[in-house]
Structures are given as structure tokens and as C-alpha cells.
Amino acid sequence: QSVLTQPPSVSAAPGQKVTISCSGSSSNIGINYVSWYQHLPGTVPKLLIYENDKRPSGIPDRFSGSKSGTSATLGITGLQTGDEAEYYCAARDSSLSAWLFGGGTKLTVL
Amino acid sequence: EVQLVESGGTLVQPGGSLRLSCAVSGFHFSLSTMSWVRQAPGKGLEWVAMLKEDGSDEYYVDSVKGRFTISRDNPKNSLYLQMNSLGVEDSAVYYCATGGQKYFENWGRGTLLTVSS
Numbered sequence: 001q002s003v004l005t006q007p008p009s010v011s012a013a014p015g016q017k018v019t020i021s022c023s024g025s026s027s028n029i030g031i032n033y034v035s036w037y038q039h040l041p042g043t044v045p046k047l048l049i050y051e052n053d054k055r056p057s058g059i060p061d062r063f064s065g066s067k068s069g070t071s072a073t074l075g076i077t078g079l080q081t082g083d084e085a086e087y088y089c090a091a092r093d094s095s096l097s098a099w100l101f102g103g104g105t106k107l108t109v110l
Numbered sequence: 111e112v113q114l115v116e117s118g119g120t121l122v123q124p125g126g127s128l129r130l131s132c133a134v135s136g137f138h139f140s141l142s143t144m145s146w147v148r149q150a151p152g153k154g155l156e157w158v159a160m161l162k163e164d165g166s167d168e169y170y171v172d173s174v175k176g177r178f179t180i181s182r183d184n185p186k187n188s189l190y191l192q193m194n195s196l197g198v199e200d201s202a203v204y205y206c207a208t209g210g211q212k213y214f215e216n217w218g219r220g221t222l223l224t225v226s227s
Contacts, residue, residue: 035213037155044220045147045155045205050213088155090214097169099145099157099210 003028004089004102011108012079020074020105022089028100032092034072036065039104040085048087049074079109112136112216114206119221126196130221132189132206137216140164140184145210146191147217148202156202159191160210169210173199196225 005023012018022034036049047056049065052072064075072089089102118130130146146158159180160169168180179192189206203220 033212037214039155044217045207045214046217047213047215050215056215086154090155090157092212096172098171099160101147101155101157104154 003093004091004100006087006089006102006105008103009106009108011110013110014079014081016079017075017077018079018107020076020087020089020107022072022074022102024070024072024091024100026070027095028070028091028093029067029072030070031094034065034067034089034091036063036072036074037088037090038085039088045088076107081109083107084109112208114208114216114218116204116206116218116221119204119223121224121226122196123227124197124225126225127192127194128196128223130191130193130204130206130223132191132218134187134189134206134208137208139182139187142208143210144180144182144189145207145214146180146189147205147207147214149205149220150199150202153202158204161189193223196223198225201225 033051037045038048039045052067053065062077066073086104088104093100113135115133145160161180177195181190201224205220206218207214208216
């Protein structure tokens with residue numbers, strides 16, 4: 001069971017906006033950076049957001065990240081069918097000396 | 111271009127051992143923290159182990175402590191994961207990834223380990 005909690009699924013229509021939440025605790029999200037990953041079945045996981053709100057080169061600005069306290073949020077605007085994937089948040093846990101991934105959120109673009 | 115290519119995944123019996131390898135190119139491997147992340151069938155991503163660039167510090171998820179060992183050969187640009195006392199719960203696609211200090215930047219395509227009798 002993941003210590004980082006994400007909703008199992010979210011959905012929205014093409015062109016719309018969706019947010020995915022990631023809830024942690026004071027030993028992980030509360031004091032460490034959050035990163036987000038996109039994973040399509042059969043493909044390589046892709047880094048979408050790092051250090052809470054930064055986008056790697058090549059990631060469109062439709063993707064955004066934010067963090068407040070012990071929670072983080074991934075936002076995706078202008079949804080496209082190609083955005084259908086599993087999305088994961090991740091953060092180091094200083095108490096466990098380990099990395100944690102959220103359980104993943106399946107995005108469906110209706 | 112950054113490339114990470116995992117190998118070594120196969121079918122292993124419970125209790126068996128296996129070593130996974132990750133050959134890297136396109137970046138300064140000797141300056142990079144490296145990690146292994148796995149995904150069991152139908153499950154999410156799970157971080158497994160991390161090793162600092164000089165091999166000085168290694169970290170593991172509790173479920174593999176004492177059974178798995180992460181190592182590297184910097185001159186050979188290679189990362190390894192020695193896995194002992196394998197159980198069915200270790201069945202997964204194992205990904206090699208750069209990073210582990212703040213995030214996982216680049217990922218390989220993964221190698222499949224199946225533990226079954």
C-alpha cells in the first residue's frame with residue numbers, strides 16, 4: 001500500500017482540464033520535492049514534473065505541478081486523447097530513507 | 111542521446127537468484143546516482159534501490175533488504191541488481207533509471223522477471 005495517495009482514476013473530455021492529487025505526510029511531500037511521471041502501457045515512464053513545479057525540456061506547458069504542505073497536484077489542460085495514461089507522483093521519505101510512488105491515477109480522456 | 115538498456119530478466123523458480131544489468135550511454139554515468147524501479151503485473155511503480163555515483167551509499171525498499179544488492183561498474187557504464195531468495199512477489203518489469211536524489215530523469219525499457227515454479 002502506497003504512502004502517497006492518489007485517486008485511482010480521473011476523466012475529462014478532450015480540451016478540458018484535469019487535476020490529479022497526491023497526498024503524503026510531513027516526512028515525504030512535506031519536506032521533499034515531488035515529481036510526476038506519465039506511463040503508457042508498454043512504454044517507458046516519462047518524467048513530467050520535477051522539483052514540484054518544473055517541466056523538463058520537451059514537456060508542454062499544458063502540464064503543471066504544484067505543492068502545498070503535504071499534498072501535491074498535477075494539472076493537465078487542453079486534454080488530448082494521447083494523454084490517456086497512468087500518472088504517478090513520487091517523493092523521497094526522509095523517515096524511511098526510501099522513495100515512495102503514489103498508487104497511480106489512470107486518466108481517461110472521454 | 112541518453113540510453114539505458116536493461117537485461118537479464120527471465121523465468122526463475124522461487125528461492126532462486128538472478129542478476130539484472132543496465133548498460134548506459136549518452137551521459138556521465140560515473141557522476142549519476144542510479145536507481146531500480148519495478149512494476150509488478152497490474153500494479154503501480156515501486157522504487158526498489160538506489161546507489162550513489164561513487165557507490166558510497168545504497169538504499170533499498172524494506173521488502174528487498176537483505177535479499178537484493180545494487181552495484182555499479184563505472185568504467186563499464188553499467189548498473190546491476192543482484193537478487194537472491196526470489197519470491198513470486200518479486201515478479202515485475204524492472205526499470206533502470208537515472209537519478210534518485212530528487213527525481214528519476216531517464217528510464218530504460220525494462221526487463222521482465224517472472225518468479226514461478
